[in-house]
Amino acid sequence: MRQSGTWMTIWDDRILEIIRDEDAGRVGDLAERDAIRVSQPSVSRRCKKLAEHGLLTPLGNGVYTITEEGEAYLDEEYDAENGVYLNRNNSQSGPNASETSQS
Template sequence: MGGLTLFAEYNLAVGIVVSLELLYFLWLEISVLAYRRFILLTVAGLVLAVIGGPITELFAPSLIHWVHGIAALLVIFGFYNPVLNDVRTTEWAQVLLNNPDRIRQQDDWMTPMDDKILEIMHGSNLTLTPSIIAFNTGCSQKEVNRRLIELADHGFVEKIERGKYRLTQRGEQYLCGQFDAVSITNDETGVQS
């Protein structure tokens, strides 16, 4: 690294190592990309910042702010994708990072809590009340009530009698990955989605 200062050599070495680590992570965790392709934008922004920044600083210092600005925009567009922006919530981020296989193709009306509710109902194979579901999910009973009504409206659960619900075949198919919630038409459910 001939005429480079020690600081420039250090920045370049750190940038290369961090870029290799990010690419290695993506290679190992390909399932994350299968569900959230916009993570590629974020990683591209990070690689541009940690590799492109030091290289630009060495060969074209007047362009360093442009490179960092573009890198920052890529990271922002990656995490705040205007179309599929569900990584904003902590709950989605935890599911995505801890259990990427649990991410299913959900429609706009669905929340991560819906998956929790459906999984509790699937695991028990019983008719359950909102208070039992709330106790087992750690969510409030009021919110579980709201989500159960929404799930029933879309055919994932059915109301047996007042305050008692059970999983439908559509709910089972969704949990097994055999049903894409986004593909529900308004004719099937009678609900505007």
């Protein structure tokens, strides 16, 4: 089961799935998809939010690509709420994970 964040919406999974399948996605093209039934500004906001949380990378001009964390989230290997990988040692974590102390 995917570990979504409380900040996520139902459309975020669709956006991530489409971008993964196509290697990159343009906001305008995503908004025209039947699988996504929200406006272009809404898709743009969702992509920005996904990028803020490390699941997408903006390439410019409204184009996004999926990150390793985004892939892992879709594969049920990443907790988007806490920004950490699941079932891995603590040395791997996402952009929102707290820093560990160094000895």
